Amino acid sequence: MVRRLIVAFLVAVIGLGPGTVVVHFGSSEVVAQTKRVKQKERGFFQRLFGPRTDDRSLFGGVKTRKSKKQRASEPPLVTVEALPKDPNARKVLVVGDFIAGGLAWGLEQAFADEPRLIVIDKSDPNTGLIRADSYDWNANLPAILNETQPDLIAVVLGANDRQQLRDGKTRSAIRSPTWEAAYTTRIDGIVDTLKLYGRPFFWVGAPPMRATSASSDMAYFNGLFKPRVQEARGHFVDIWNGFANEDGNYITSGPDVEGQVRQLRTGDGINFTRAGRMKLAFYVEREIRRQTGFGSGGIDLLATVTQGNQIEIAPDGSKLLVGPIISLNDPLPGSSGDLAGGEPSSAPTAESLQFKVIVRGEALPQVPGRADDFSWPPKHIEALLPTVVPDPVASVIPVPEARPEGVAN
Secondary structure, eight states: OHHHHHHHHHHHHHTOOOOEEEEEETTEEEEEEOOOOOGGGOOHHHHHHOOOSSSBOTTSOBOOOOOHHHHTOOOOOOOOOOOOOOTTOEEEEEEESHHHHHHHHHHHHHTTTOTTEEEEEOOOTTOOSSOTTTOOHHHHHHHHHHHHOOSEEEEEOOTTOOSOEEETTEEEOTTSHHHHHHHHHHHHHHHHHHHHHTSOEEEEOOOOOSSHHHHHHHHHHHHHHHHHHHHTTOEEEOOGGGGBOTTSOBOSEEEOTTSOEEEOBOTTSSSBOHHHHHHHHHHHHHHHHHHHOOSTTOGGGSOOTTTTOEEEEOTTSOEEEEOOOOOSSSOOTTOOSSOTTSOOOOOOOTTSHHIIIIISOOOOOOOTTSTTOOOSSOHHHHHHSOSSOOOTTTTSOOOOOOOOTTOOO
């Protein structure tokens, strides 16, 4: 009997349909409209006890659900604010495409605590070497160098160059002989400008990318960049292995500069995350310090003889390095001809040797025996000759007198 009552109760509960439930509480009336739920979406206990209103499990515990993004969360990336830079700080110029822009940001972080090093970002994200009609690096680089007067240059190009070469109505496919000839000519032009400028330059290699064809093209570009940079005594920075696995293939995540595994590349498989940019800058910074002595007290190892030089383009297209303009009439700033503590010097008179030589252009008076004395016979030899000529007869050695025969000596 009891069993039948229990079964009947369960059947009645399960068979209840959705409807309006009116609950009387004192003088107030609360109306709750239940939502219709499909039978297949409701389990036995939901039909018995109603849908759960919270995320608690049947055993009374709180069930925590982590999203996919939360499961892949990383420790926060620490960035620093750059210290104020010295007015005479050494300048690191970065030129190139959107990867160059990321490198500039990473170098700013790397040199943030060094007041004597400043990064100048002259990158353009949409540029490259193949679309010279859009932006010509060979034509614009000399003006950038003349304007910024950098102490060294970092170059990143190639990421935007996976496209046809356009020459009027002619189109040349990437890697074709015509395409490669034009591309290598433009590489040579950039390298020639940097070599003529005379400052250390670092050409950063292209990184691997997620698409296999893109990675293949990046490796092809590196094969064109490296020998030409090294032949011009530049420095080629190979970053490939830092963003690839042991097989040389693209990776999205990997160890950062501190060894912490982070996402290094963005979802498009091309760009870099902030951690990736800092790792990219790490390789470049390391090579800069190794080759030039930047930082750690060795910053003055760089020569400064080319500071103030300008690159000029001749009418025939050739490039010339022109030194700084120095006035021959005006003294250098702060210079003086007076000795410290001495009497002020007076202006030279018209009869002074200084006025005759410098203003009139007269020759210096000849001094016998000096290197510029070309008189003949040389006056210094005449000065060595005696003033009184000796009698040639008196100078003859006397001959003994002849003695008679038979006279003993």
